[in-house]
Amino acid sequence: MILEDSLSQSSLNADFKLIDRDLIADLWHSRFGMPPDAFQSFSFYRKARMIWMFSEAMLPPFRLETAGLRIMSMRKGPWKPTTYALQLLGRYATKNVVSLDEDGARMFIAGGTFEIEADLEEGYVIATFEGQVLGCALYSRGRLISQLPKERRRPDDP
Amino acid sequence: MDHLDRYRRIIPDYPLFCEAMIQPLPVCVRINSLKTSADDLMSRLDKARLSYRRLGWYRWGLRLNGIRPGLLIEHLMGHIHPQEESSMIPPLVLDPQPGEKVLDLCASPGSKTTQIAQMMENDGILVANDPSPGRIVALRANCERLGAANVAVTRYDGRAFPRYEFDRILVDAPCSGEGMARKDLTVLKRCNLKRSMGLQRLQQALLGRAVDLTRQGGVIVYSTCTYAPEENEAVVESVLDRVRLIDVDIPGLARSRGLDAWDGNIFGELMGRCARYYPHHNDTGGFFVAKLIKR
Numbered sequence: 001m002i003l004e005d006s007l008s009q010s011s012l013n014a015d016f017k018l019i020d021r022d023l024i025a026d027l028w029h030s031r032f033g034m035p036p037d038a039f040q041s042f043s044f045y046r047k048a049r050m051i052w053m054f055s056e057a058m059l060p061p062f063r064l065e066t067a068g069l070r071i072m073s074m075r076k077g078p079w080k081p082t083t084y085a086l087q088l089l090g091r092y093a094t095k096n097v098v099s100l101d102e103d104g105a106r107m108f109i110a111g112g113t114f115e116i117e118a119d120l121e122e123g124y125v126i127a128t129f130e131g132q133v134l135g136c137a138l139y140s141r142g143r144l145i146s147q148l149p150k151e152r153r154r155p156d157d158p
Numbered sequence: 159m160d161h162l163d164r165y166r167r168i169i170p171d172y173p174l175f176c177e178a179m180i181q182p183l184p185v186c187v188r189i190n191s192l193k194t195s196a197d198d199l200m201s202r203l204d205k206a207r208l209s210y211r212r213l214g215w216y217r218w219g220l221r222l223n224g225i226r227p228g229l230l231i232e233h234l235m236g237h238i239h240p241q242e243e244s245s246m247i248p249p250l251v252l253d254p255q256p257g258e259k260v261l262d263l264c265a266s267p268g269s270k271t272t273q274i275a276q277m278m279e280n281d282g283i284l285v286a287n288d289p290s291p292g293r294i295v296a297l298r299a300n301c302e303r304l305g306a307a308n309v310a311v312t313r314y315d316g317r318a319f320p321r322y323e324f325d326r327i328l329v330d331a332p333c334s335g336e337g338m339a340r341k342d343l344t345v346l347k348r349c350n351l352k353r354s355m356g357l358q359r360l361q362q363a364l365l366g367r368a369v370d371l372t373r374q375g376g377v378i379v380y381s382t383c384t385y386a387p388e389e390n391e392a393v394v395e396s397v398l399d400r401v402r403l404i405d406v407d408i409p410g411l412a413r414s415r416g417l418d419a420w421d422g423n424i425f426g427e428l429m430g431r432c433a434r435y436y437p438h439h440n441d442t443g444g445f446f447v448a449k450l451i452k453r
């Protein structure tokens with residue numbers, strides 16, 4: 001019975017591969033200074049380029065469309081955190097966080113690119129407004145490029 | 159509205175009901191405790207000088223005055239979710255706990271799924287099922303925006319959901335939607351007895367499958383946003399030999415009892431344990447909610 005279940009599970013969702021939590025925690029620690037504790041109660045799966053964060057180490061034995069949240073994509077260059085992961089976990093970050101003023105927040109939400117003076121490393125950063133996480137931005141040569149998913153953007157009309 | 163005349167006998171204060179039906183539905187949001195706290199969220203609304211009122215019966219629910227919630231920055235940050243007040247009832251009755259295995263059998267677009275996820279504190283397993291590919295897009299989008307990390311989405315016909323043992327199952331069934339007519343009166347044009355009887359077959363099959371999939375002693379909540387007894391009491395009746403009915407009564411919300419008979423069918427007095435929520439009682443949409451324990 002148990003054997004049968006684990007067999008059907010592995011063939012059902014073979015495209016979701018369990019990966020080591022420490023590996024993920026290390027990546028987020030080195031980029032955002034997050035404590036490994038932030039990831040303690042979750043398990044991580046890789047499917048194609050995306051990493052999914054799910055509450056349980058065992059996936060339920062059904063054909064799954066999703067397993068929790070997509071938190072990052074692995075690519076040739078640096079890995080990219082998703083806006084939704086940052087909105088959930090970003091409050092634990094201690095570096096590469098940029099606090100936007102009202103104008104900055106508006107431009108970020110419009111999906112814009114703008115100059116900014118901030119103490120950031122090049123690459124993906126966490127954009128916040130009044131202490132709350134807005135989402136992911138790319139910092140490059142003094143400019144901030146909003147990475148807010150298209151479906152969340154709103155045109156900039158002040 | 160003529161269609162609703164068939165309920166003149168069963169809906170208390172029918173003229174007040176009719177009056178309420180033509181009033182606009184209040185705009186409500188649920189605060190997402192996975193990402194913020196009620197105090198933080200309200201102080202942000204205060205700072206923006208937005209007008210709102212807390213629901214008396216549910217600490218995560220707010221009524222907004224003259225605000226389109228989809229336009230608020232709190233919406234894109236996933237701190238709030240627009241959700242009709244009475245739609246917040248079934249998850250409360252389901253009472254899911256962190257660490258449990260829970261199934262939301264008819265889940266899209268995920269208002270109740272994400273409410274259940276927050277009640278479970280992103281812990282345990284919440285399977286959110288819906289067969290409609292189009293509607294699953296909205297379900298997935300809401301789960302992502304609200305940060306639900308314990309949700310696994312599946313796409314089965316709920317009548318044939320694979321065998322498993324869940325602690326709790328919500329069956330928020332497809333229905334004729336009469337209770338949402340306050341938002342959109344044209345809903346009623348499509349309502350008739352024949353359609354309700356067709357839906358009843360689907361609803362009975364869905365609820366029957368949910369009982370199969372629940373562990374002994376586990377909880378099943380059956381809900382619809384319609385008044386038609388054919389889609390409510392008559393559906394609950396079809397599983398009565400396999401479950402016990404539990405009284406549904408939420409402090410702070412006025413409810414009418416489920417019907418003991420309708421149109422020549424006798425459901426019995428026990429059916430009074432189900433709850434009917436009417437627009438003129440709490441100024442909400444309409445809902446039917448039954449709570450069942452598997453024997």
Ligand SMILES: C[S@@+](CC[C@H](N)C(=O)[O-])C[C@H]1O[C@@H](n2cnc3c(N)ncnc32)[C@H](O)[C@@H]1O
Pocket residue numbers: 245263264265266267268269270271287288289290293314315316317330331332333364
């Ligand atoms: C009332 S809506 C659910 C609303 C949802 N629970 C929420 O709170 O956002 C009913 C859902 O049942 C789905 N449905 C229709 N036929 C179904 C079936 N055979 N099995 C499971 N779900 C079905 C529809 O696609 C629809 O999304």
